[in-house]
Amino acid sequence: MVRKRIFPVTRIHEPLSIEVEIKNGAVTDAWCSSMLYRGFEQMMYNRDPRDAIWFTQRICGICSSAHAIAACYALQDAYGVTATPNGVLLQNIIFGADIIQNHLRHLYVLVMPDYVEGPDIPPFNPKPAIDYRLPKQINDQLMKHYWEAAELSARAHQLIAIFGAKAPHQQAIYPTGVSVAPDAGKIKAAQAIQQDLYDFAANKVQEDFEIIAHYYPEYLKIGRGYGNLMSFGMFPHPDNSELQIKGGLYLDSNKKVEKLNPKYIRESVAAAWYREPVSGGKPLKETTIPQNNKPDAYSWTKAPRYQDQPVESGPLARWWINGKYRRGISAMDRLLARAFELKYVCEKVGQWLEQLRPGQPSIQPYETKKEGLGVGLTDAMRGALGHWMEIHEGRIKHYQIITPTAWNLSPRDEKNRRGPAEEALIGTPVENVKSAHEIGRVIRSFDPCLACAVHLIETDKNRRGSLVT
Amino acid sequence: MLTRREFLKLCAAGASVSLVSVLLPDLALAAKSGAIDKLPVIWIELGSCTGDSISLANTMDPSQKKLFSEIIDLRYHWLHMAAQDGQSVKALEDTVQRDKNRYILVIEGSVVTADQGKYNYILQKNGSLKTGIDMLKYLAEHARWVMPVGSCATWGGPAAAYPNPAGCKGVAEVIHRPVINVPGCPAHPDWTVGTLYHLINYGEPELDSAYRPKIFFGRTVHDRCTRRQYFENGIFARNPGEESCMYLLGCKGPVTYADCPVRQWNDHVNWPVEASSPCIGCTSPEFPDGMMPYFKHLPDIRLHGATAAPDRLAKALGIGTAVGLGTHLAGNIFTGRIGKNLISGTKPKASIVTKKTYPAKELEDKVDALLEKFDNLEQELTHARQKSRNKKGLIAKAKQLLGKDSGEETD
Numbered sequence: 115m116v117r118k119r120i121f122p123v124t125r126i127h128e129p130l131s132i133e134v135e136i137k138n139g140a141v142t143d144a145w146c147s148s149m150l151y152r153g154f155e156q157m158m159y160n161r162d163p164r165d166a167i168w169f170t171q172r173i174c175g176i177c178s179s180a181h182a183i184a185a186c187y188a189l190q191d192a193y194g195v196t197a198t199p200n201g202v203l204l205q206n207i208i209f210g211a212d213i214i215q216n217h218l219r220h221l222y223v224l225v226m227p228d229y230v231e232g233p234d235i236p237p238f239n240p241k242p243a244i245d246y247r248l249p250k251q252i253n254d255q256l257m258k259h260y261w262e263a264a265e266l267s268a269r270a271h272q273l274i275a276i277f278g279a280k281a282p283h284q285q286a287i288y289p290t291g292v293s294v295a296p297d298a299g300k301i302k303a304a305q306a307i308q309q310d311l312y313d314f315a316a317n318k319v320q321e322d323f324e325i326i327a328h329y330y331p332e333y334l335k336i337g338r339g340y341g342n343l344m345s346f347g348m349f350p351h352p353d354n355s356e357l358q359i360k361g362g363l364y365l366d367s368n369k370k371v372e373k374l375n376p377k378y379i380r381e382s383v384a385a386a387w388y389r390e391p392v393s394g395g396k397p398l399k400e401t402t403i404p405q406n407n408k409p410d411a412y413s414w415t416k417a418p419r420y421q422d423q424p425v426e427s428g429p430l431a432r433w434w435i436n437g438k439y440r441r442g443i444s445a446m447d448r449l450l451a452r453a454f455e456l457k458y459v460c461e462k463v464g465q466w467l468e469q470l471r472p473g474q475p476s477i478q479p480y481e482t483k484k485e486g487l488g489v490g491l492t493d494a495m496r497g498a499l500g501h502w503m504e505i506h507e508g509r510i511k512h513y514q515i516i517t518p519t520a521w522n523l524s525p526r527d528e529k530n531r532r533g534p535a536e537e538a539l540i541g542t543p544v545e546n547v548k549s550a551h552e553i554g555r556v557i558r559s560f561d562p563c564l565a566c567a568v569h570l571i572e573t574d575k576n577r578r579g580s581l582v583t
Numbered sequence: 584m585l586t587r588r589e590f591l592k593l594c595a596a597g598a599s600v601s602l603v604s605v606l607l608p609d610l611a612l613a614a615k616s617g618a619i620d621k622l623p624v625i626w627i628e629l630g631s632c633t634g635d636s637i638s639l640a641n642t643m644d645p646s647q648k649k650l651f652s653e654i655i656d657l658r659y660h661w662l663h664m665a666a667q668d669g670q671s672v673k674a675l676e677d678t679v680q681r682d683k684n685r686y687i688l689v690i691e692g693s694v695v696t697a698d699q700g701k702y703n704y705i706l707q708k709n710g711s712l713k714t715g716i717d718m719l720k721y722l723a724e725h726a727r728w729v730m731p732v733g734s735c736a737t738w739g740g741p742a743a744a745y746p747n748p749a750g751c752k753g754v755a756e757v758i759h760r761p762v763i764n765v766p767g768c769p770a771h772p773d774w775t776v777g778t779l780y781h782l783i784n785y786g787e788p789e790l791d792s793a794y795r796p797k798i799f800f801g802r803t804v805h806d807r808c809t810r811r812q813y814f815e816n817g818i819f820a821r822n823p824g825e826e827s828c829m830y831l832l833g834c835k836g837p838v839t840y841a842d843c844p845v846r847q848w849n850d851h852v853n854w855p856v857e858a859s860s861p862c863i864g865c866t867s868p869e870f871p872d873g874m875m876p877y878f879k880h881l882p883d884i885r886l887h888g889a890t891a892a893p894d895r896l897a898k899a900l901g902i903g904t905a906v907g908l909g910t911h912l913a914g915n916i917f918t919g920r921i922g923k924n925l926i927s928g929t930k931p932k933a934s935i936v937t938k939k940t941y942p943a944k945e946l947e948d949k950v951d952a953l954l955e956k957f958d959n960l961e962q963e964l965t966h967a968r969q970k971s972r973n974k975k976g977l978i979a980k981a982k983q984l985l986g987k988d989s990g991e992e993t994d
Binding site for chain 1: 628630631632633634635636637638640641642643646647648651652656657658659660661662663664665666667668669670671672673674695698701702703704705706707710712740741742744745746747748749751768769821822823824848849850852853854855857858859860863871875876877878879
């Protein structure tokens with residue numbers, strides 16, 4: 115038996131260390147540790163609630179608009195306001211374009227070097243000891259698409275900038291809409307970009323990953339995990355605010371899509387470097403203090419659970435629950451579902467652009483409230499994202515965020531059950547213990563983002579003192 | 584190859600063409616002809632959100648492909664490199680050994696200092712975990728230039744917002760050597776690439792007192808705002824989304840040094856004020872605490888008429904210029920006021936708190952005196968610079984002539 119630690123796992127966002135136990139050439143146990151703690155929610159305490167949209171998006175530079183959208187929904191909930199039809203469409207367009215950007219960068223820039231051999235220059239050098247299996251011609255073709263995708267992801271950010279001022283970290287989303295009025299010129303400019311993105315997504319991405327799946331077929335079996343899937347749903351309809359991608363829960367034990375109730379969400383800190391809270395880990399009450407020397411703890415990520423179950427979220431979960439992708443659950447299926455979603459979102463952004471009504475308001479003035487509770491739930495690039503907010507005397511009293519990566523890369527809970535990604539690693543064959551690239555492939559299929567996953571909130575005013583000790 | 588003067592002119596112009604698109608082909612040509620080496624770059628991420636890497640990847644023309652294959656040798660960047668674990672760490676170590684005092688160290692994200700940096704490990708070496716702060720100190724020691732990119736790396740930024748649970752700091756506060764700061768949340772790709780270009784070809788660019796290149800951060804956003812005329816005419820927006828001046832909605836443009844209005848974002852598509860949202864001052868050392876609440880406007884300090892106030896306030900902050908004790912003091916007065924007015928509710932950073940308050944008249948006199956002193960100093964500095972520039976110009980010209988001669992011979 116060998117025990118090995120992989121750190122840093124590259125081509126993901128922020129530091130992740132993975133420890134695995136390997137027996138007879140396969141993984142028998144795994145531990146995912148996130149290695150960065152910044153304490154973002156703690157900073158939210160006592161700030162103007164309206165600042166939450168532009169402040170919380172600074173948690174993450176690759177999915178910034180997801181946090182902006184979730185914070186915006188929480189504010190809408192707390193203030194009791196809704197966005198105008200144009201506002202909803204523009205928020206969807208900004209969010210959708212960011213998802214396109216993220217998926218392109220994930221599939222090509224982050225994942226592809228695991229299967230496709232890059233040119234002889236850094237950052238593709240030094241070359242990992244990988245069993246590259248693609249014939250040279252196909253390899254070159256996919257590498258060409260790699261560079262194309264890198265350029266197109268920047269174009270997707272341009273689409274955000276048209277309506278959102280800039281990207282990353284847009285600066286135009288408000289609780290009642292978006293501050294940029296859509297005129298014919300802006301819509302045309304956005305449509306030109308959307309057309310390029312759609313062409314690439316429809317004609318190349320799915321095919322590219324079918325090719326990779328063809329040459330690396332074992333990854334359609336490797337990396338399954340629990341098979342528990344969850345989604346909050348996303349993209350409200352401008353007229354009736356019904357979600358265009360539905361939310362739900364699919365448990366491996368009963369193999370049925372069920373309705374989701376956020377009140378069953380709870381976070382465990384059994385294996386996280388935080389002191390045990392008294393509230394039982396409910397997002398609206400959770401109180402947590404970092405505790406660096408805690409025995410048995412090994413990560414800065416907490417372990418969210420739904421009805422005490424570890425669940426996976428992300429594009430595969432979304433499309434499984436919506437019944438559009440049911441090929442299987444594995445590392446490769448996660449990539450294929452993502453490629454499928456890319457095309458869907460490109461198409462949707464095109465429809466929303468057409469639905470925009472120039473001359474109609476994209477935003478309207480609103481009244482703030484001194485007291486209130488707000489919950490903002492939406493699926494994001496990597497899965498289910500929730501912002502919980504309590505407003506007291508016009509300021510934020512409590513803020514809690516549970517991110518997709520917290521769900522997917524969570525550590526063990528008090529019942530010592532592994533997180534979904536840890537479970538997915540079990541059984542992964544490892545040929546060369548030194549490079550262990552198979553583990554990287556499984557982990558990257560989740561598109562982990564540790565910048566998002568790590569945070570805590572504590573409303574006790576003396577918390578700083580306890581932190582230093 | 585552009586001369587330095589041409590380069591500076593380009594940077595100042597900002598508008599119409601992308602800086603990156605003009606510079607990089609030039610740089611690639613130089614690299615190809617062997618005039619300069621492809622620069623080894625080590626890019627480390629500490630307490631970051633990856634936003635600055637993503638922003639750099641948003642460079643449109645030339646593409647990311649050109650950047651990697653022709654311009655720089657990106658030896659270590661955990662977002663892009665094919666290798667992982669031990670192999671990636673070896674690539675880092677090899678660069679330090681082989682290219683000592685030659686590589687550029689780019690840092691993204693703030694330095695996590697709480698609990699001896701144990702809140703942020705970034706890699707393992709020979710089986711032991713290394714904290715971000717330890718690796719930063721080690722890598723900075725052998726780097727030719729240290730370039731923090733983004734507001735977190737430059738001065739703590741959002742990661743260091745009160746109560747700063749992880750003890751986040753800017754790079755310059757932690758290492759004992761000069762840095763070239765490229766702030767922004769995120770840093771604009773033009774700022775990052777333009778500064779790199781200057782480093783490769785002309786050495787260190789002229790910096791302000793906050794170590795920012797003046798070519799990009801020399802003037803306020805307000806100075807060149809595309810909606811300046813609304814301000815002059817006193818037409819102020821009352822709600823976001825209205826097409827007029829954003830000042831009363833909390834715009835921090837008057838105290839923020841950046842060229843967003845002329846450079847614009849994502850290859851000249853848009854920028855916050857043109858999107859009818861206030862500037863939030865993301866390139867300022869006080870960002871974000873000193874710039875929040877985002878929607879509360881700057882304190883109205885009446886000096887000589889409404890237009891003068893924000894301009895002078897900005898000047899007095901002294902961030903944009905490298906001179907003078909006097910401005911520094913004035914800066915304190917004003918930042919103190921800003922701190923009080925804007926941070927109500929959160930405790931401001933220690934460095935921007937002044938308890939002393941000045942009555943209006945006294946303050947006005949003091950500021951006037953200081954500004955006068957400041958103007959004199961600035962004039963002196965300009966003269967001195969001109970003198971030295973003349974000398975440098977002659978040397979450069981001589982070099983250029985020599986270079987041309989040899990070039991013709993080879994032809």
